Amino acid sequence: MGEVIYSAKPLWAVLVSMVAAFLILLTGDKARNLREGWTILAALIKFGLVFSLIEPVLAGKTIEYTLINLLPGVALQFRVDAFGLLFGVVAATLWIPTSFYSIGYVRTLNEHAQSRYFFSFAMCLSAAIGVAFAGNLLTLLIFYEILTIATWPLVIHHEDESAINGGRKYLVYTLTAGCILLLAIGITYSLAGTLDFVGGGFLAGHGSPGLLIILLIMFIAGFGVKAGIMPFHEWLPSAMVAPTPVSALLHAVAVVKAGVFGCVRVILFVFGPQLLHELGVWTILAGVVAFTVVAAGLLALGQDHLKRRLAFSTINNLALIILGVSLLSKNSMTGGILHLANHAFMKITLFFCAGAIYVKTHKDHVSQLDGLGRQMPFTFAAFAIASMGLCGLPPVNGFISKWFLCLGAVETHQLVFLFVILTSAMLDVAFFFPIIYNGFFKQPLPDVAGKIDEAPLIMVIPLCATALFSIIFGIFPNAFLNFFNIVRLAVTNVLGG
């Protein structure tokens, strides 16, 4: 397993944005720049802390820190392994551009309740890093629930009827899922006596196959709500009423990725490939997720509201990640876990572009975007790059993860999944391409012709940066953040050896 280092760095990474959150609340509206400064400072410090953890983890060590003992055998404990580090790095890295983008978005639109907005954002990031670095199921659940509550003020930010209803739907789905998870974790503890994540699972041999299958269903249902697996996905399109930076970071990166993270943890680190092969359920699991992939792709075609289309694309991609992991082969797992990181960069770019378009033109439907590409070239270029990546075109990073997914599907000899992945790629082209085509090649609508130029710089720079990084990670997967190596290490942890 490698050497274990005891360091409080994971705790500081979680706490730094909690402290910033309260400083934001105290600073309030009176000193806006100071308040924004707290966000940026916390983002940078958090990134620094998480970045410093990459090297020891790649060298094969795990960083552990125990807070308090909750039960015999279960503690509130952080343990940073390769898989957790991947999610942590993605979240911490993407918070920096999102902070700048948020500041630009909120100030340009002159939004209300800005302090509450930044407070909740910082708390969410704390919880997301907590989820990433959790060392056992109970710690994961604790931060998962905190994430739910911290996201609610952001979903209902606009405080109009659709926002409040979206928030209620969100809470109903996620709190119910939390209850199911609590029950499942309780059963796991009573079966195995421990809740710590072990690469390759720890439930083997504890409990009858029937009980274990029911337990798996409960876990997947519980985490699947946040991960948008059908039929629990309904809250995600409704949550698109939130401001775009919220949709960008949280609903494309942090919250839904936390759900996927939980699913993968359960599949690979609680049950493990061995047990799932024995139980014979991985085909069913992969089948359910594959259905989500195709269905979400088809539903995305029918959406005219841009953010809702992107929401369904998110559901599609998250299901792809889980599909890769549940196919249980080395390459598919690599592809799935790598897609967790890659998709984050691409999707956040897409949402940033949607937000930039909204800020400048107040248009949020695909049919209204004609000709804007020529007037907002950077925004639409970034959009084009990110969509190309999601379709799986090189040189954007989406290609690499989709390639490994296909390789993995072939390895399992279940070619139906290969078809699913390729179909999903075609559907991606079908619903992204028209946006790009309309943007660049059609005549602009009368009310925007000649009047619009690019969104404020503070918003355009982040979205260009994330698009650029998508390309860089596509060509050099290990640039800066060693994503590919981390993923490889994570898969090795799971498969043993």
Add this chain to the structure above:
Amino acid sequence: MTEYFLAKYNFWIYVVLMMIGLYAMMGKRNLVKKLIGMNIFQTSIILLFVSAGVKKGGATVPILRHSDYGPEHAEHLIRVADYLNPLPHVLMLTAIVVSIATTGVALATLILIYKRYNTLEEDEIMAIRKDIRSYKTPRILRSKD
């Protein structure tokens, strides 16, 4: 048969008293009658306890006669079988005091109720309260009568 009913006649009386008390508390509509029922209920329990201290064979109240011998001889001189068990009596003195205090508080509450609603019949009070609620008078009445 005789043994079951007649020998333990006192316990049967207490059961009857307790049931009377319970019936009065539940079934009567006048609040004072409920209170009296509560008293009867408590009395039956007190009597039960006192009965527990009684002994057969002519045992008498535990008041010791003055003796020429000092207390150190008490163990030999006092024949326990001659005296009733004093502990239940003592406990019941406390219980009687509790009962009196409860009755006092209840009577004070009844005075408050009478001042407010001018009646002590439960159904009439319910009707008045329903009226108060439907007129939407402020919940906290500023002045107490």
Add this chain to the structure above:
Amino acid sequence: MIDQLPALIIVAPMLGAFLTPIIGWRYQHLCYPWTLLVLTIPLYSAVGALFKVIRSGPFGYNLGGWAPPWGIEYRIDYLSAIMLVLIATIGFLAAVNARPAGKTEFKGKEAQLYTLFLLQITGLLGIVITGDLFNIFVFLEITSLSGYGLIAHGEEGAPMATFNYIIIGTIGASFYLLGVGYLYMATGSLNIADLATILPALYHSKMILVGFAFFTTGVAIKMGLFPLHIWMPDAYTTAPNSVSTLIAPLMTKVAAYLMIRILFTLFAPDFAISVVPVATILGWLAVIAIIVGGVKALAQTDIKRMVAYIMVAEVGYIVMGISVMNRAGLTGAILHIINDACMIFCLFLTIGAISHRGHGREINHFQNLSKKMPLTMAAFVIAALSMCGIPPACGFFSKWYLIMGMITAGQWIFAATLLGSSLINAVLFFRIIEKAYLAPPESQGHNHTDHEAEEIERNDAPLSMMIPIIMSALAILLLGLFSGKIIDAVIQHAVPAIF
């Protein structure tokens, strides 16, 4: 002096209660500082007793030097010690909180308020500290009587609610007395520790069974377990705000403590499982209590009445934890006693503060409350999150143990009810949070800045209410984070070793 600490815990507030009317006769305004002064003594002694128990185990104190079972013994073990600290702390903070509301609700009669306050705290402390059955009855009645007196000063429906409470509560206490009587007649002893050794031989005697039945019913009435909870919503809703902050968190919890004592210390646990299937009955009553409490709470628009119904459900949680008869369940029940007392305390404090500032108790009138009373609403949110079982607030941890208890016992319906109840709580509390924090739907566009909003004046709770509010909110968070420590140090020793 240190040796006499257990007696001091009771004597100090009792003497204080006797002296308060005398002080109040001349110097009405001195009653409040006097009460606070008196209440520091039980607070200090209780904490000292807890540390002593953690250090060297349970200890006893013989009142008057008479050895048990002839004399009355005060027995402080792990469960008693933690209950003492709970009662002393909440009592002290409730007294701090009582001043502003007490001035309006008990105008001119503040001396009486504080007298009854101190008597109530004496009674509560006495119930948990004493090891003698009849002594428990006496303190139970002291608590109840002072409670009746306090509640009767409330709003419009208070005298009727008090009278109903008197009738039903007296039935409960009398049943308890009857239980004591039967046990005494069969064994000749009134001391709990003594009885615990005598009783096992007598488990099948009819007298003991009947005594046990009366005990349980009497305590269930005092605790507000369904279907004997009918006095509770009216009494706690119509009580004055200064009073409900004291009575509501503590009375039902102390009665729950009594039930634990009866089921686990007085009678051995397997009595409740094998001899009389009380555990099963209590469990199912608890399930119904949780469902009924939740459903009725949903129908309320008065926030205080809603919380009173939620309390019916919370009692159900505790009894459910007791009824599964295993270590995890009982740990959860005891932890929930502590956590629930803090949560309900915080809720009633905030409700009292909101009402004191003139916003009333109708949920529909809570618009913009977060701007007018930000700190109070923040504390309310923390208490609400704890009620819903969201970590890191303490409610999550007691819920975890309770669920573990249900799973270990294989009671899936119980577990599902528990989880469903947290969801109902989420609906109840988020309704209020939405009302208080969000703008009314009719009047908002979404580009509304803070400058455009009308100037809403900030008028938070007065300081003597604010301090207990902040402290109880902090306690909720700290109790959650340190649940493990509390369980390790105290609760795991309070659970009988058989489990």
